[in-house]
Amino acid sequence: MADVNMPLLVTGSIGIDTVKTPHGARERCLGGSSVYFSMAASFFSPVRFVGAMGDDCPFDLAEVFKGRNIDLRGLEIRRGSKTLAWHGTYHENMNERTTDHIELGVLLEAPPKVPDVFRDSRFVFLANTAPALQIELLEQVDKPLFVAADTMNLYINGYLDDLRKLLGRIDCLIVNDEEARLLAGHSNLIRDAEAILAMGPKIVIIKKGESGSLMCSADGRKFVLPAYPASEVCDPTGAGDSFAGGFMGYLAQKGKTDFQTLKTAVACGTVVASFTIADFSLAGLTAIVRKDIDTRLQTLREFTCF
Amino acid sequence: MADVNMPLLVTGSIGIDTVKTPHGARERCLGGSSVYFSMAASFFSPVRFVGAMGDDCPFDLAEVFKGRNIDLRGLEIRRGSKTLAWHGTYHENMNERTTDHIELGVLLEAPPKVPDVFRDSRFVFLANTAPALQIELLEQVDKPLFVAADTMNLYINGYLDDLRKLLGRIDCLIVNDEEARLLAGHSNLIRDAEAILAMGPKIVIIKKGESGSLMCSADGRKFVLPAYPASEVCDPTGAGDSFAGGFMGYLAQKGKTDFQTLKTAVACGTVVASFTIADFSLAGLTAIVRKDIDTRLQTLREFTCF
Numbered sequence: 001m002a003d004v005n006m007p008l009l010v011t012g013s014i015g016i017d018t019v020k021t022p023h024g025a026r027e028r029c030l031g032g033s034s035v036y037f038s039m040a041a042s043f044f045s046p047v048r049f050v051g052a053m054g055d056d057c058p059f060d061l062a063e064v065f066k067g068r069n070i071d072l073r074g075l076e077i078r079r080g081s082k083t084l085a086w087h088g089t090y091h092e093n094m095n096e097r098t099t100d101h102i103e104l105g106v107l108l109e110a111p112p113k114v115p116d117v118f119r120d121s122r123f124v125f126l127a128n129t130a131p132a133l134q135i136e137l138l139e140q141v142d143k144p145l146f147v148a149a150d151t152m153n154l155y156i157n158g159y160l161d162d163l164r165k166l167l168g169r170i171d172c173l174i175v176n177d178e179e180a181r182l183l184a185g186h187s188n189l190i191r192d193a194e195a196i197l198a199m200g201p202k203i204v205i206i207k208k209g210e211s212g213s214l215m216c217s218a219d220g221r222k223f224v225l226p227a228y229p230a231s232e233v234c235d236p237t238g239a240g241d242s243f244a245g246g247f248m249g250y251l252a253q254k255g256k257t258d259f260q261t262l263k264t265a266v267a268c269g270t271v272v273a274s275f276t277i278a279d280f281s282l283a284g285l286t287a288i289v290r291k292d293i294d295t296r297l298q299t300l301r302e303f304t305c306f
Numbered sequence: 307m308a309d310v311n312m313p314l315l316v317t318g319s320i321g322i323d324t325v326k327t328p329h330g331a332r333e334r335c336l337g338g339s340s341v342y343f344s345m346a347a348s349f350f351s352p353v354r355f356v357g358a359m360g361d362d363c364p365f366d367l368a369e370v371f372k373g374r375n376i377d378l379r380g381l382e383i384r385r386g387s388k389t390l391a392w393h394g395t396y397h398e399n400m401n402e403r404t405t406d407h408i409e410l411g412v413l414l415e416a417p418p419k420v421p422d423v424f425r426d427s428r429f430v431f432l433a434n435t436a437p438a439l440q441i442e443l444l445e446q447v448d449k450p451l452f453v454a455a456d457t458m459n460l461y462i463n464g465y466l467d468d469l470r471k472l473l474g475r476i477d478c479l480i481v482n483d484e485e486a487r488l489l490a491g492h493s494n495l496i497r498d499a500e501a502i503l504a505m506g507p508k509i510v511i512i513k514k515g516e517s518g519s520l521m522c523s524a525d526g527r528k529f530v531l532p533a534y535p536a537s538e539v540c541d542p543t544g545a546g547d548s549f550a551g552g553f554m555g556y557l558a559q560k561g562k563t564d565f566q567t568l569k570t571a572v573a574c575g576t577v578v579a580s581f582t583i584a585d586f587s588l589a590g591l592t593a594i595v596r597k598d599i600d601t602r603l604q605t606l607r608e609f610t611c612f
Contacts, residue, residue, distance in 0.1 A: 022493070092493050093493050094493065094494075187328070187398050187399055187400065188400075188536075188538075188539060189516070189535075190535050190536065208517060210495070211514060211517035211518070211532075212517070212518075212530075212532060214532075214535065222535050222609050223609055223610075223612070224518075224532035224533075224535055224609050224610055225532070225610065225612070226517075226518060226520075226530035226531070226532055227530075229495075229496050229520065229528050229530055230494075230496065232494075233494065260612075263611075263612040264612045266612070267612045301611075301612065303528050303529055303530050304529075304530055304531065304610050304611070304612075305569075305607075305610070305611050306529070306531070306566075306569040306570045306572070306573045306607065306610075
């Protein structure tokens with residue numbers, strides 16, 4: 001399949017994470033949805049980055065992303081503002097986490113602007129934020145071909161009207177199983193998926209942590225994929241955004257969204273996320289090259305085909 | 307792949323089940339591990355049935371199994387004894403259940419004898435019972451080619467020495483994720499699988515309910531398969547034994563146990579279980595023919611391959 005590399009845009013957060021897991025702890029390391037997404041997607045396709053941070057951020061993203069095709073013209077470094085800071089603890093089973101402390105900082109201010117040079121983006125990922133802001137960001141893109149978004153419990157509970165408006169305007173919702181249940185209210189994920197599809201998107205992907213993911217389409221197609229069977233999970237932070245990055249990065253690379261391509265894209269997201277969780281912060285992703293992803297993709301194929 | 311149909315033996319229970327689920331309730335319907343197993347396996351291969359019930363049992367197994375190749379010469383109907391009776395309630399998420407009442411009846415007596423005509427069985431499934439009894443039953447088979455067994459929390463907690471002896475004598479342990487964690491003590495299923503393999507069996511299969519199953523081999527091979535994505539789960543009773551039946555039935559049909567055959571066997575078990583849970587008691591299995599299984603097997607392939 002020839003590569004097309006259609007322009008891929010991500011809007012999301014930049015964070016300073018302090019993380020404790022049963023395997024260790026890291027203080028003030030780089031995180032945030034747009035950071036994980038961009039790093040993950042850049043293995044597949046160039047990325048256009050939109051996000052804001054304060055001038056207190058100790059990380060130079062240009063340095064962090066050096067050698068990767070990530071266009072930082074959408075990065076805003078705001079004077080006097082504070083960067084998102086998150087402290088979290090993962091419990092023994094690694095599926096649950098507690099937020100010990102969060103300082104939203106710039107996320108409480110106006111969202112970053114999508115630069116005019118990014119208006120012609122064809123693939124768009126709107127990472128987790130208030131759905132009204134996701135819509136505002138999306139309106140700054142002229143004619144996207146495929147828009148995916150993430151959301152969370154906070155917005156399902158408190159901003160459902162906005163979220164429903166968003167769902168009417170995107171092609172794909174990516175949520176975890178708890179969020180899907182909360183949004184759709186069924187006790188069965190297939191029914192949850194069908195209920196969410198009825199709210200607008202053509203595709204819904206439900207992530208189930210170590211149990212993998214389920215993708216359903218409005219035209220009745222389904223795809224189920226286990227997580228990559230990893231014996232070591234070090235730090236799950238960023239797994240969801242890495243999944244989205246691998247998924248959207250592969251789609252943008254191929255420039256199409258037929259179900260077969262979407263299936264392989266889900267597998268790419270799964271594999272990239274498996275590298276993310278093997279180490280703290282971005283270390284799992286900075287340690288690999290595209291070839292490592294392709295090798296593990298082939299292994300996942302062998303693990304799952306019969 | 308040519309069919310061989312090596313003789314397949316099952317030892318297990320016959321039960322009278324009273325079940326409540328969010329979808330309804332059924333009183334005193336036929337259940338039990340060897341019943342579900344035999345029904346499921348008989349789609350693939352002839353089955354030799356070993357199990358005991360009391361003379362209070364309202365079901366005629368010869369009638370229930372009519373038209374299926376299930377040899378009931380190992381069925382013992384004991385005068386004055388009581389058949390296993392189980393009352394259970396499934397909760398909203400269908401993954402948890404409460405035993406409201408259980409009367410072990412014949413299960414408290416001596417185990418059924420394996421008839422001499424069954425001694426040459428090559429494939430053997432030892433359904434859930436005290437591990438010492440599983441060993442006793444296994445000793446009545448001359449030279450089995452592939453022995454699989456099930457166990458449960460009760461025996462992991464209370465009869466670990468016996469269980470370890472059993473694990474040294476079987477080829478494959480089939481357990482659910484909770485049991486695997488309890489037996490191996492890790493927080494990661496791959497590590498649990500590896501720890502169980504170190505206890506003796508060449509193959510371990512860990513069932514994860516609606517999240518599918520994981521198979522690992524002592525020589526380092528892995529297979530992960532999601533559950534069949536079903537929008538309706540009516541009654542999960544018998545899912546595990548149906549899985550084992552489809553799995554062992556396919557292996558006995560093919561007469562071999564290389565990893566590729568084991569993978570397809572896991573898929574067969576998955577598909578048969580998906581029919582079991584779609585209705586109460588055995589109704590999901592009596593409603594189908596082999597062709598339905600093969601069709602769903604092909605669908606599962608499409609759902610999972612990328």
